[in-house]
Amino acid sequence: xxxxxxxxxxxxxxxxxxxxxxxxxxxxxxxxxxxxxxxxxxxxxxxxxxxxxxxxxxxxxxxxxxxxxxxxxxxxxxxxxxxxxxxxxxxxxxxxxxxxxxxxxxxxxxxx
Amino acid sequence: xxxxxxxxxxxxxxxxxxxxxxxxxxxxxxxxxxxxxxxxxxxxxxxxxxxxxxxxxxxxxxxxxxxxxxxxxxxxxxxxxxxxxxxxxxxxxxxxxxxxxxxxxxxxxxxxx
Numbered sequence: 001x002x003x004x005x006x007x008x009x010x011x012x013x014x015x016x017x018x019x020x021x022x023x024x025x026x027x028x029x030x031x032x033x034x035x036x037x038x039x040x041x042x043x044x045x046x047x048x049x050x051x052x053x054x055x056x057x058x059x060x061x062x063x064x065x066x067x068x069x070x071x072x073x074x075x076x077x078x079x080x081x082x083x084x085x086x087x088x089x090x091x092x093x094x095x096x097x098x099x100x101x102x103x104x105x106x107x108x109x110x111x112x
Numbered sequence: 113x114x115x116x117x118x119x120x121x122x123x124x125x126x127x128x129x130x131x132x133x134x135x136x137x138x139x140x141x142x143x144x145x146x147x148x149x150x151x152x153x154x155x156x157x158x159x160x161x162x163x164x165x166x167x168x169x170x171x172x173x174x175x176x177x178x179x180x181x182x183x184x185x186x187x188x189x190x191x192x193x194x195x196x197x198x199x200x201x202x203x204x205x206x207x208x209x210x211x212x213x214x215x216x217x218x219x220x221x222x223x224x225x
Binding site for chain 1: 116145147154155157160167168200202204211213214215216217218219221
């Protein structure tokens with residue numbers, strides 16, 4: 001099974017609202033990353049947070065990490081229609097020999 | 113810098129055939145990873161190459177293979193195609209470190225009929 005699991009699976013909001021997506025994982029990690037994917041395209045790296053960090057900001061993005069609960073959240077503030085995409089968390093936990101294991105993603109729809 | 117380039121963009125093959133997908137990484141990136149993306153299974157790791165050596169491998173049958181050339185370009189091959197191999201195949205390159213972000217290409221959409 002996937003190392004990361006996102007919640008919710010789908011989220012629909014209005015432009016200007018904030019969007020929060022959550023990710024849970026199972027094993028110890030060195031870092032956790034968030035990626036975005038527009039339909040039919042490749043993934044784009046958004047932000048990386050290391051296991052010894054609790055919060056990180058990048059523009060309108062805010063990521064938190066709680067290693068005791070093995071969970072992370074991605075907050076997008078003041079959302080725009082262009083933020084419509086799938087968002088994935090990825091961890092470098094030692095499962096299946098993979099360097100990064102991706103969650104199932106949250107489909108975010110921002111309505112104009 | 114040019115991004116990761118994957119060719120071809122679309123492929124249609126029939127069961128039993130084989131296919132080769134190509135990936136050109138970002139200049140200076142020596143690590144290339146391959147992922148399979150399907151609606152049912154999500155993103156599944158296939159393998160990772162670094163300096164022409166396979167560094168990691170996911171849980172895929174031996175029909176899936178890959179290689180990396182001295183210029184870091186990579187190819188993956190799928191033999192004896194099955195209907196379930198229909199997917200978006202994504203290649204990603206990165207610098208050497210394990211905390212380096214992955215830079216993805218736009219993928220090859222493979223349809224097996």
